Amino acid sequence: MKKALVFLVTFSLLVTLVFAGSVSAQDKYKIGVLAPAVTHGWVAAVAYHAEARCEELSDQIEYRIQTSSNAAEMTSQLDDLKTWGAEAIVAFPQWTGMEVPIRMAIEDGIEVVNFDIKIDVDGVYRVAGDNYDMGVEGAHYITDKIGKEGTVVILEVPTAGSVSELRKAGFLDTLEEIGADFDLHTYATKFTREAGLSDMSDILIRHDQIDAVYSMDDETSIGVVKAIEEAGREDIKVVTGGGGMQEYFEMMPEYQNIWLESALYSPAMVKDAVDMALDILKGKDVPQEKIIPTTIVDRTNYEKFLDPDSPY
Template sequence: MKKVLCAMLAAVMVTMSLTSCGDNGGSSSDASPSDSQSSASAPEGNNTTANPDGPIAIVVPAAEHGWMAGIAYFAEQKCKEMGLEEGTGYKLVTSANVNDQANQIEEMIDLGASAIVLLPHTDEVSVAAQKIMDANIPLVVFDRKVTGDYTAYLAGDNPGIGTESAKLMGEKLGGEGTIAVLNVPSSGSVSTERVDAFKAEMAKSYPNIKLVDFTADDFTQQSGLKTATDVLVANEKLDAIFSIDDESSLGILQAINDAGRTDIKYLSGAGGSQTYFQKIDEAEGIELFTATYSPSMIKDAIQAAKDIVDGNDVAKDNIIPPTIVTKDNVSTVLDANSPY
């Protein structure tokens, strides 16, 4: 009888021990391969949530040109202004391509980021970006869009650049004259939105101004110089040139100076290049201005991420209007340390 009771007691103890192990939140190292596969393919949001004490992750493309180099510069500047320590308060990572960026996104999720600010290479990173939302981590998308969901989106206003530039040029010219309009088809919607908005405002408010289209291959000084040289030869009299990029404007300005043209009184730009800011400040005989689409807008995206982490309301879609920079206010944006 005693042997039977001992056997029964041992069985009960084994059962209790197994039940206790089964309640250990999946932390057992004895999980089968099929269980691990199921967990890896399950939506991250099932068992992940943002760590409010984690760093704000900033995931952007590597600096291949001036504007993108400015992104990293202004991002770090903003984080320091906010008193965030690198590593614990913020984590800035850059990548060369979509695959690298997708891997970095997963690393930032695993790191326990409190929020992620993402400037996508292209919308091909959308699948990886969705994992951020699935992990219940706030996602602030900057400049380029993704196809999935996001917490907030911030970008500059391409149509606004065209509209505000048209208003200024039209007013300066008194509603009369001829303007050469730069198109850069290789830039896709950037060129289309800026040029279409410029033309729409001109047709609406200054219908007597004649517009002459010309085209550049890309947003470079070399291309701006080449195409402007051609348009100056083709047009003996121009009152202004509407350029949609600061780098292009630098080339156009060189073409104007090389040709000795004094008829052109106004030249626009777009972006926020420190080199072009300097030209605005120094120019004589021609009035230069630009409409900002500055990499410094990344600061607004980082602030939005911090506000979300702190529990403050942030609008889902945020379009930042351009600031017109002229000789009168250019001193406020000059920054000798800026890489762009």
């Protein structure tokens, strides 16, 4: 009799534990993350920070992170997340052609939070930095360091579409507002250090005097600084950047003759997108769009932004 009683109690406890575990798993929200395959250090850091935040929330969510090389692959992965049962998806669609699959996901009842990229789909949420404000801050930074006169090179990146256009517009609009009378020279480049080095080397040959370089990206800026160093030029007093690259931060105190600046557009913002997705699923009141203001990093404060674990 006692053995039977012990068995029943033990069995009852096991059933209770299994049932409790089942309920606990069911109570977790399912969130998928769609990111591009690595084409740039900044993009690699997006997936890194997304996974870090999902791990921090693992007591509340189940998650899957997928990376893709084009719109067709990302669409296929979006379908996989639907089959898995994703209730919300954080998407970083770098290519055109994602509007239809994202619209279909929303129509299927999935909450979608776009990171960085803005697409024309009703019902999509968005978290991004302020590209226009990066240009605004860059203009203020340069005029603060060299005054309102001088020769300034603008390095735009036409292949980056609205990212480059907004950063350039913010820069030019602000120069006009504050009455800066710069001799401006605009050149096309890319968001890579190799392009920054090659293009800036050519630009240095064309101009005997340059006071500042408005670069929009930290990787480009690393190449720019290398070109200046190799040419032995001492006339350039400011090189801006953008993104939040650890290597560029670490260079800042090494160049006391040049102010190296980065308008922080941190890949860590994707954590806010994951948080937004979870808040939506919890039924919280969430704004349709969250734009994160620009933070300026230079040798006076770079130590606050160092992250030894960051891949960018």
